[in-house]
Amino acid sequence: MCRWTPSVIDLFPEPALGTTTTTASAGRTLPLPNAASLCLACFTLLLATAGTATGACPPGVGHEPLQVLASGINCSWTLERHTRSYNHLEGDVRLRRLYSANKFFLCIDKTGKVDGTRRKNYADSLMEIRSVSVGVVAIKSVSTGLYLAMSKKGTLFGSVKYSPSCKFKERIEENGYNTYASLRWKHGGRQMFVSLNGRGKPRRGHKARRRHPSTHFLPMLPS
DSSP states (O other): OEEOOOOHHHHSOOOOTTOOEEEOTTSOEEEOOOHHHHHHHHHHHHHHHHOOSSOOOOTTOOSOHHHHHHHTOEEOOOOOOOGGGGGGGTTOEEEEEEEETTSOEEEEOTTSOEEEEOOTTOGGGEEEEEEEETTEEEEEETTTOOEEEEOTTSOEEEESSOOGGGEEEEEEOTTSOEEEEEEEEEETTEEEEOOBOTTSOBOOGGGOOTTSGGGOEEEEOOO
16 A cells, blocks of 8 residues: 655645745746755655655555655555465475484375384485475475375375375474474374374374374484
């Protein structure tokens, strides 16, 4: 939304009798600004560059202060943080090994079986974590090319094709570990999490809770 900006004539009204004036190139007599007019002009320019209200500029007018002033229009735009502010994260890809608080690396073998391993450099544990939207990721095994997915019943499996079941909400918990909850499926209104139990076996999503160490994973850089 644009705000009205006072024109030069509004800022500098016709002079009173006895006021010194100067002649413009077009032959029109303009008053020399007094102190009050200068203050008003400075304040108006400050508002033009600040832009504190929510709105958008007309087509062809950018957000650079000089461009706004040159256009003769005082535009303002929002500075609030919203979803679109994070669009640069979409498509971001990280190569990580997901190390659980139970000391297992999450892995997906070529048959689609999800499991945990103690082997640090196990090929099936290297994951490609791709941001597909704000706070949502897809996890894919680099060696097998299978996506981590969760069924409606909370079972983890490796999927050949990417689908809504392969989307997980990634959240950093207070202890610095990440949790991964299914974006598509819930159980009784509760989130279902990727989880490895104390033996490194996948736990059903509806049996896992956010605070359980079995649901906590540390994305580690490959060595």
